Amino acid sequence: MIYLDNAATSFPKPACVLRAVQQCQFCFGANPGRGGHKLAAKAAETVFETRQALAAFFGGDVQRTVFCSNCTHAINLALKGSLKQGDHVIISSLEHNAVLRPLERLQAEHKASYDVLQIDPKSTRTTLERAQALLRPETRMLFVTHVSNVFGTVLPIRALSLFAKTHGLLFGVDAAQSAGVLDLDLKRDGIDLLCMPGHKGLFGPMGTGVLLFSDRVQPETLMEGGTGTLSLEKQQPQVLPEMYESGTLNLTGIAGLGAGLRFIGSCGGTKAICAHEVELIRTLREDLSVIRSIDLYDNLCSTAAQTVLSFSLPDLGSETLASLLDSNGFAVRAGYHCAALAHTRYDTAAGGTVRVSPSIFNTKKQIKNFAFCVNQIAMRKIL
Amino acid sequence: MQPFFHFDSLTNAQTAKRLLGRHAISAAIRRDPQPDRRRGCGFVLVVQNRTQQAQQILEQHGLISATPRDL
Numbered sequence: 001m002i003y004l005d006n007a008a009t010s011f012p013k014p015a016c017v018l019r020a021v022q023q024c025q026f027c028f029g030a031n032p033g034r035g036g037h038k039l040a041a042k043a044a045e046t047v048f049e050t051r052q053a054l055a056a057f058f059g060g061d062v063q064r065t066v067f068c069s070n071c072t073h074a075i076n077l078a079l080k081g082s083l084k085q086g087d088h089v090i091i092s093s094l095e096h097n098a099v100l101r102p103l104e105r106l107q108a109e110h111k112a113s114y115d116v117l118q119i120d121p122k123s124t125r126t127t128l129e130r131a132q133a134l135l136r137p138e139t140r141m142l143f144v145t146h147v148s149n150v151f152g153t154v155l156p157i158r159a160l161s162l163f164a165k166t167h168g169l170l171f172g173v174d175a176a177q178s179a180g181v182l183d184l185d186l187k188r189d190g191i192d193l194l195c196m197p198g199h200k201g202l203f204g205p206m207g208t209g210v211l212l213f214s215d216r217v218q219p220e221t222l223m224e225g226g227t228g229t230l231s232l233e234k235q236q237p238q239v240l241p242e243m244y245e246s247g248t249l250n251l252t253g254i255a256g257l258g259a260g261l262r263f264i265g266s267c268g269g270t271k272a273i274c275a276h277e278v279e280l281i282r283t284l285r286e287d288l289s290v291i292r293s294i295d296l297y298d299n300l301c302s303t304a305a306q307t308v309l310s311f312s313l314p315d316l317g318s319e320t321l322a323s324l325l326d327s328n329g330f331a332v333r334a335g336y337h338c339a340a341l342a343h344t345r346y347d348t349a350a351g352g353t354v355r356v357s358p359s360i361f362n363t364k365k366q367i368k369n370f371a372f373c374v375n376q377i378a379m380r381k382i383l
Numbered sequence: 384m385q386p387f388f389h390f391d392s393l394t395n396a397q398t399a400k401r402l403l404g405r406h407a408i409s410a411a412i413r414r415d416p417q418p419d420r421r422r423g424c425g426f427v428l429v430v431q432n433r434t435q436q437a438q439q440i441l442e443q444h445g446l447i448s449a450t451p452r453d454l
Contacts (some may be wrong), residue, residue, distance in 0.1 A: 033393045036414030044412075049395040062398055229391050232423030239392040 002316050002366045003331045006355035007149050007177055007308050009199045009206055013256070017203055020259035023251045031248055033228035043251050044050040048256035051241070056263055058194060059185035060212035063240040067249055068209035071176045072098040077211050078105060078172050079143065081219025087140040089114040090131060092155060094148040098340045099174055116341060124156040128163055135167060143172035143193070144206075146182065150342040150353060151297050152281070152308030154182070161190035170217055174236065176200065180264055181307055184211035191322065192217050204257030205262065207250050223247070273360050277307040280367050283311065284309055287371030291378045297353060310353035313378055318352040325354070328373050332356055386434045386451040387427040388441060389415060399405040399446045403430070408437050417452075
């Protein structure tokens with residue numbers, strides 16, 4: 001099976017990640033930050049090392065690097081924890097439901113409101129003009145995805161960050177598709193809330209996510225409970241970052257995530273990984289473009305950093321097409337990719353798209369075989 | 384007698400340990416052996432040497448605000 005669904009989760013995981021998970025379970029699977037014994041200390045050390053590595057990797061502070069269960073959890077904490085009664089948020093037209101749905105709920109409960117900024121992939125200036133038109137006196141935050149999970153469109157986050165700072169807004173980024181693939185730095189890029197999964201581009205196990213935040217914001221907690229300290233106090237301790245991490249942490253996941261970060265370094269860093277994926281997508285685009293009937297959603301990306309490609313065949317539903325590809329040994333995702341706004345924007349709401357998202361483990365030969373298979377399906381040689 | 388610094392946050396204790404290590408001051412993290420009877424448990428950083436300098440470094444980085452106690 002050729003796995004091309006890395007935008008959902010990366011697979012396979014690097015051997016070093018599997019070893020780290022196994023070693024953790026076999027050798028020191030105690031509860032970090034609770035007991036004082038050697039195994040708990042080793043577990044806590046592992047958590048700290050990963051936290052420190054994440055902070056260094058993304059230009060954040062250790063104390064403001066919070067482990068979450070996934071990117072959606074991190075986004076919920078960022079939005080619900082930071083927005084106050086009556087606040088207004090601007091989000092992009094390419095947001096995942098992880099951003100849309102929490103805001104839709106806040107809006108339904110009359111706690112906060114939001115507007116959608118139509119991104120012009122070809123003109124940052126137009127995008128910024130549109131953002132300007134959405135500003136209100138109560139606008140408090142600009143929250144955008146870094147890379148569309150459907151089309152691979154890369155948003156101009158530095159320009160958007162500058163816009164946010166100019167207008168006194170908090171700037172939040174959903175890095176679900178970019179963490180570990182594109183260079184990101186909380187301080188340099190002026191990001192206040194940076195949300196990411198640990199199990200996609202960072203190669204950690206599922207059940208891991210991270211929120212990094214700047215010193216301009218301190219979200220309220222979403223969940224309260226045991227933190228391993230100040231146990232006699234009834235109120236949640238206000239100590240960073242433990243105040244956000246009540247309950248037992250996903251130690252094995254965090255150990256694997258730490259190994260995933262080291263793996264990225266061993267590959268030559270995000271630049272090398274991105275270059276490999278971009279080259280695979282370029283090859284795919286080239287090979288698919290010879291299919292007459294295909295709808296390739298490749299004209300939406302304004303940068304050379306496209307690592308995800310969506311397409312469809314007009315007379316074949318995306319789910320049927322993905323199922324045929326599955327039968328022929330290719331794992332891709334079809335449908336709407338949990339991103340209602342993105343499909344509305346690009347008129348793909350009728351049938352969705354088939355999405356291809358390779359990783360560092362995929363080869364050009366695999367991509368060419370995949371494109372050949374799509375061609376065969378398009379010509380009805382495979383039914 | 385071993386001087387130690389109290390931390391409400393394990394992450395802060397770990398950060399402090401790393402920081403002192405960079406100044407060649409060895410320290411070890413332990414559960415607080417004398418937890419506050421009103422607030423409850425925490426962690427301590429037991430400093431093996433150069434306690435005064437350790438205190439200065441930790442204060443400079445905003446990691447502690449109180450003087451060390453003795454085990």
